[in-house]
Amino acid sequence: MAEPVIQVEGVEKRFVVRVKRGLLRRERREVAAVDGIGFEIERGTIVGYLGPNGAGKSTTVKMLTGILVPSGGRIRVAGLDPSRRRVELARRIGVVFGQRSQLWWDLPLRDSFDLLRHIYRVPAARHRENLDRFTDVLALAPFLDTPVRQLSLGQRMRGELTAALLHDPEIVFLDEPTIGLDVVAKAAVRDFLGEVNRERGVTVLLTTHDLADIERLCSRLLIIDHGHLIWDGGLDELRRQHGPERTLVVDLEEAAPPLELPGARVVKVEGPRQWLAFRRDETSAAELIAAVAAQARLLDVAIEETEIEEIVRRIYAAGVAPRAT
Amino acid sequence: MAELGRIYLRLIGARARSQLEYRASLALQIVGSALLTLLDFVMILVLFENVPELDGWSVQEVALLYGIAGISFALTDLIVGHLDLFPQMIRDGTFDQILVRPLPSLLQVIASDFSLRRIGKVLQGVAVLTVALAAADIDWTLGRAVMVPLAIVSGVLIYTGVWIALATIAFWIVDAIEFVNAFTYGGNFLSAYPITIFGRWLRNLVLFVIPIAFVAYFPALYILDRPDELGLPDGLRYASPFVAVLTVLVARVVWENAVRHYRSAGG
Numbered sequence: 001m002a003e004p005v006i007q008v009e010g011v012e013k014r015f016v017v018r019v020k021r022g023l024l025r026r027e028r029r030e031v032a033a034v035d036g037i038g039f040e041i042e043r044g045t046i047v048g049y050l051g052p053n054g055a056g057k058s059t060t061v062k063m064l065t066g067i068l069v070p071s072g073g074r075i076r077v078a079g080l081d082p083s084r085r086r087v088e089l090a091r092r093i094g095v096v097f098g099q100r101s102q103l104w105w106d107l108p109l110r111d112s113f114d115l116l117r118h119i120y121r122v123p124a125a126r127h128r129e130n131l132d133r134f135t136d137v138l139a140l141a142p143f144l145d146t147p148v149r150q151l152s153l154g155q156r157m158r159g160e161l162t163a164a165l166l167h168d169p170e171i172v173f174l175d176e177p178t179i180g181l182d183v184v185a186k187a188a189v190r191d192f193l194g195e196v197n198r199e200r201g202v203t204v205l206l207t208t209h210d211l212a213d214i215e216r217l218c219s220r221l222l223i224i225d226h227g228h229l230i231w232d233g234g235l236d237e238l239r240r241q242h243g244p245e246r247t248l249v250v251d252l253e254e255a256a257p258p259l260e261l262p263g264a265r266v267v268k269v270e271g272p273r274q275w276l277a278f279r280r281d282e283t284s285a286a287e288l289i290a291a292v293a294a295q296a297r298l299l300d301v302a303i304e305e306t307e308i309e310e311i312v313r314r315i316y317a318a319g320v321a322p323r324a325t
Numbered sequence: 326m327a328e329l330g331r332i333y334l335r336l337i338g339a340r341a342r343s344q345l346e347y348r349a350s351l352a353l354q355i356v357g358s359a360l361l362t363l364l365d366f367v368m369i370l371v372l373f374e375n376v377p378e379l380d381g382w383s384v385q386e387v388a389l390l391y392g393i394a395g396i397s398f399a400l401t402d403l404i405v406g407h408l409d410l411f412p413q414m415i416r417d418g419t420f421d422q423i424l425v426r427p428l429p430s431l432l433q434v435i436a437s438d439f440s441l442r443r444i445g446k447v448l449q450g451v452a453v454l455t456v457a458l459a460a461a462d463i464d465w466t467l468g469r470a471v472m473v474p475l476a477i478v479s480g481v482l483i484y485t486g487v488w489i490a491l492a493t494i495a496f497w498i499v500d501a502i503e504f505v506n507a508f509t510y511g512g513n514f515l516s517a518y519p520i521t522i523f524g525r526w527l528r529n530l531v532l533f534v535i536p537i538a539f540v541a542y543f544p545a546l547y548i549l550d551r552p553d554e555l556g557l558p559d560g561l562r563y564a565s566p567f568v569a570v571l572t573v574l575v576a577r578v579v580w581e582n583a584v585r586h587y588r589s590a591g592g
Contacts, residue, residue, distance in 0.1 A: 015588060062589055067424045069585050083585070090427035100418050102425075106343035118335055119426055 004040035005171060005203050006064065011037050011073030013059050033059040035227035036073070043170075046197050046204040048218035048235075052312055056227045057207045061173050064205070065095055078170055091120060094164030098176035101156065102163050103148045109159050110144045113166060120167035127166065134162040138192055154185030161192060171203040172196075178210050190216045211305055223312060230315050239306075240281065242314045247304040248276040248288055253297040261291050272299075329432055336436035344441050351441055358445035362399075366391060366453055369517070380521045385461035386549055387518065392454025393473070394516035394541040397480025399446035404481070405488050407438035412495040412502060421589055431489065431580050461549065469548045476544035479569035480516075486572030487512065487535050493583035508535055516540045521554050528555075539568040 013034040018026045034056040041047050051057045062068040063075060066082035066089050075082055080089045096102070103112040117127045135141055138158040143151055151159065157177065164172055174193075178186045194217055196202050206213065214221060214235055221238060223231035231238060248264070251273050258266035259274060263283035268275040278288055285303055292298055344351055369391060373384040382390075411434060414420045423433045454473075463469065491505045516537040520528050531538040539561075546553055547562040 059589075062421065065425050067421050068587065068589055086424060087427050087429070090425055093425070095422075095425040097418065097421065100422055102422050104339060107339055111339065115335065115339060118332055119428060 003043055005043040005078055006039075006041040006205070007074070007076040008040070008060075008064075009038045009074040011060075011063065011075055012071045013056075013063060013068060014071040032227050034063070034070075034224075037224065037227070037229045038073075039222055039229065039232060041203060041205065043203055044197070044201045045219055046193070046206065046217045048214040048221045049205055049207045049224070050209075050214070050221060050312075051224040055225045057224055058175060060224065061175055061205070061207060065093060065173055066090070091167065092170050094167070094169035094172040096157075096160045096164045096172070096174045096177055098157070098174075098179045101148065101160065103156070103159055105149045106147055108145045108147055109140070109151070112148060112159070112163065116163055116166055122167050126168070130166050130168070131162070134165065137195065138162060138188065154181050154188075157181060157185065157189060158192075161189065165196060165202070168200070169202065171205070174204065174206045174208075176208055177206065178208065178213055186210070186212070193217060223315070225312050225315075230312070238311065242311050245277045245306065246280050246285070248278060248285060248292075249302045249304060250274050250276065250289075250292050250298060251300040253299055256296055259292060259295055261288065261295075264288055264291075329429070332428065333432060333436050336433075337439035340437075340439045341441055344439075354442035355445040355448070358442060359449045360445075362395070362446045362449045365517075366395075366449070380519055381554070382519045383461075385457055386545070386551075388453055388457035389461055389548065390519065390541040390545050391517040392450055392457050393476050393480060393544060394513060394537075395450030396447060396454060396477050397450075397540055398484055398513040398516075399443065399450050400477070400481045401484035401488065402446060403440060403443045405435055405485050406440060406443060408434070408488050408492040409502060409506075410438075411492045412499045415495055415587075416499060418589070420587070424584075424587075430584055431577065463548060464550060469550075472544050472548050476541065476548075476565055479544070479565040480540035482569035483536055483540050483565075483572050484509070484512070486569075486576035487537070489576040490579045493579055496583045496586050496588075512537045516542070532557075536568050536572060539565040 011034060012032060014030045014032050016028055017031050019029050021027045037056075037060065049057055049060070059068065063070050064077055064082060066086035069083040077089060078092050080092075082089050103109065104115065107115075113127075113131060116122075117124070122130075135144065138161065140158060140162065143155050143159075146155075148156065148159065161177070164174075177193075178189050181189065190213060193204060193206075197204055197217075204217070206218065208214065218235065221231060221233065221235055222229060223238075247267070250259075253272065255272045256274075258269055259276070261276065264276040264278040266274055267277045276288065276292075278285075289298070289301055292301075366388075369387060370384070372379070373387070378384075379387060414423075414434065414437070419437075420430075420434075423430050423437075426433060458473070488509055491508055494501045494505060512531075512535055515523070515527070515531055520531055520538050520542050523531070528538075543562045544565050545551075553559070553562070
């Protein structure tokens, strides 16, 4: 096992909230947003960090990047205690918060990059080299001189990724980097991250709701819920254990009784539309579609993967928190 | 330090450049704010229409107080006035972004804006001070001449320190801006008058808690060679630069501690 670049041991973050009790009285109550989590991440890996909204994902990322001070436990990122050596750490990491911008709204993209060069003290030659490379890979050239406020979401996200990587960080933290992007832009972002990881050995910690991001990029998943780590392992393993079923949605030409097919069961019928659940390890989608087409006239099909929220729900329903290592 | 100074200039330079894109509107705003601030001074003139002097201070002498305090405050407003918007930076997560950059957070917050339109107030203060210095009966020495710019610089540091320390309230209570304004803008108002006219508790406030008595009152005692009617130690009239440095250091400690209590927005 290579050297861990992120180490988290028994980390907690508690917030004090005030709860109303009666007309004037308010009671202080502590809420644990992160409640004793631990993991290590090896250099050069891409790890997906998942969980429902409010599970403690962002709080964890904010502690790892030095924004929030943990209430307990120990964190080391690139060997540093993030909140105590925030400035030093900031030089060695890149951060993209999907819904916020690190760029200067009124300035052309190029000027933002130039300011960042000075903030991070990147030598001019190295900056040029990196910017040329990213301009090429992310096709930034058409809007490098456009003020950031005029960029589309997809263009801006490409700018944000460049901004986060121009200073050659060892680790990048990405919070929902593909949220709100169209299919083409999502693919561009994923390709880019994969390439940066391969070519530069950058470690990536990615929070996302998009299963495709994970499928395409992550060799390992961490799932958090209610402040606890409930999964640490690969995606395929997770699917096998907790989300083995996919759903094929078929639109028939006319309403029909529930279809009877080997390897699948009908879970819902709505007029001419039927939902067929099937196990990915037993039946292929192609076989199933062929079988449906043999029985009825088929207008359209769609495949629904099990949503992360659903998988999390199932892990909880199973009772224990399974840990693959 | 020099490195931080350079990056500060670069950051506010970027802000200033984007404001200069709309020159005509900027010019109007500057003239507008100069005129509006002039009304403050007209208030003082109206006051002296009715009384010949204020606790022994002539209109020229009060104008001197007003000029020093006014320039200091206007320059502070130019440099850190956008701390008014700091609660907004906490609410919308901009402060998170600041914390992941390799620069001191306070420097970045201060460098996040530079409102050129506020130059109007500086110009108004300079005009009033120039007239006051010419009209007042001053026995010029080198020390007194040096004290004028020194008082302004000290005033900027004192106001800046107070402003920063008060802005940290936002780390606990996001909507405290009116409370903070009472001290910042209110402090500016108070420092334009001789502190002898205030009651005991207000006097103690501006002497010891929010040390704005050191912005204009004590330097003016020295420049005008006036006795201190409160019987406070004589040395205080030279103390403004020291109080200024102390205020800024205290503000920095308050800020650094407050940042460690930062809770960030959202989950």
